[in-house]
Amino acid sequence: MGEENYLRKIIHIDMDAFYASVEQLDNPELRGKAIAVGGSEERGVVAAASYEAREFGVRSAMSSIIAKRNCPHLIFVKPRFERYRQISNKIRAIFLEYTDLVEPLSLDEAYLDVTQNKKGHPSATLIAREIREKIKLETGLNASAGISINKFIAKVASDINKPNGQKTINPEEVEEFLENLQIRKFHGVGKVTAEKMYQLGIFKGFDLKQKSEEFLTEHFGKSGAHYYNVVRGIHLSEVKPNRIRKSLGAERTFDENISSEIFMLERLSNIAEEIERRLQKSKVAGKTITLKIKYSDFSLHTRSKTLPYYISSRDLVLETARELLYQEKMKNSVRLLGISLSNLNTEKPEKKDEIAVQLKFEF
Known part of the structure; x- marks a missing residue:
């Protein structure tokens, strides 16, 4: 792999409890209260929780029943995606005042490359602060930010001073920051992977850095090379304004569990x-069609099939989903069904990252 001096100033902006904060903004009666946006009290899944609810352990993707058990005074609010999208568009317009290199990850977060920016401002830290102030002024909402040399570190940094804060990891701080970072704080390392790393004696970035690429690939497959690089500050994924969609899907949580395959x-x-x-x-x-099944005991199962041709019609999607449904006998009644399509015709082969040497860089 070649070496190059490739220096960037990347900002990751993440709105604080976005859906819940919008609901509290529009309805003063909800301010300061524990609210959950998403499903009903009896069924469904929490899409977002206010910080007041998070203090009781309520989290996104948690079932409504468990959320209510953790926080008996929790208030459930139906989502209003058109409203969230409206505010998200305002926020994106603010980003575009500074750079055209904006990569939205969702309605409430995005990467910005401000290495060369429209304001000619040399400080990414001050740009992030200015953007957050504009968002507050124009929408009434708080945002947090992470600033560093690449997307991975900026993403991790944006969580450090949440809510309504920001954190800059300067180039000369990257090595020490990553070595001291708890492995569960590494973006992309979920609960299962973290547990596996703990069993291998990997608790912090420093421990991860001691492992060879061969060792990591042996235990984590293709992700092994990624872990080997990011802990060394190497992550050359560019901020892509037209982010390529990798999957598309839909799911439904039912008011009552269903056990009939006809239903x-x-x-x-x-x-x-x-x-x-x-x-x-x-x-x-x-x-690739994937069928998602969540049973009444909350266990989650997925089944996938890859076809030799691209499909986009309802009939072909349903035909494959039906085949996957009958692949195994139902173990219990079902509370959620979902279908997703991946391996899309928008995907392009990824280029292997080259090693980048990070030098002095004013932030």
């Missing part, structure tokens, strides 16, 4: 119809 097929038919609509809107097709 399941009826629900899958509706989901497949929704996917067809989204595929046509995005003008994409895919080869």
Whole structure:
């Protein structure tokens, strides 16, 4: 691998409890209270939780039942995605005042490359502060930011001073920062991977850095090379304004658990119809269909099949989903079904990262 001096100033902006904060902004009666945006009290999943709710252990992706058990006074609010999208567009317009290199990850977060920016401002730290102040002024909402030499470190840094704060990791601080970082704080290392790393004696970045690339690849497959590089501050993924979609899907949580396969097929038919609509809107097709099943005991199972051709029609999606449904006998009644399409015709082969030597760089 070649070496190059490739220096960037990357900002990761992350809105604080975005959906919940919008609801509290629009409804003063909800301010200062524990609220959850998403499903009903009896069913469904929490899409977002206010910081007041998080103090009681309520988190996104948690079932409503468990959330209510953790926080008995929790208030459930139905999501209003059109409203969230409206505010998200305002925030994105602010980003574009500074750079055209904006990569949205969702409605509430994005990467910005401000190495060369429209304001001609040399300090990414001050740009991040200015952006956060503008967001507050124009929307009434708080944002946090992480600033560093690449997307990976900026993403990790944005969590450090949340809510309503920011953290800059300067080039000369990167090595020490990553070595002292708890492995569970590494972006992309989930609970299962963290547990596996603990068993291998990897608790901090320093421990990870002691392992060879061969060792990490042996234990973590393709991700091993990624871990080997990021702990050394190497992550050359560029900020891509037109981010390539890698999957598309839809799912439904039912008001009552269903055990009849006929009813399941009826629900899958509706989901497949929704996917067809989204595929046509995005003008994409895919080869890999994944069926997601969550049982009444909350256990989650997925089954996938890759076709030799791209599909985008409801009938073909449903036909494959039906085949996957009958692949195994149902173990219990079902509370959620979902279908996703991946291996899309938008994907391009990824280039291997080259090693970048980070030199002095004013932040």
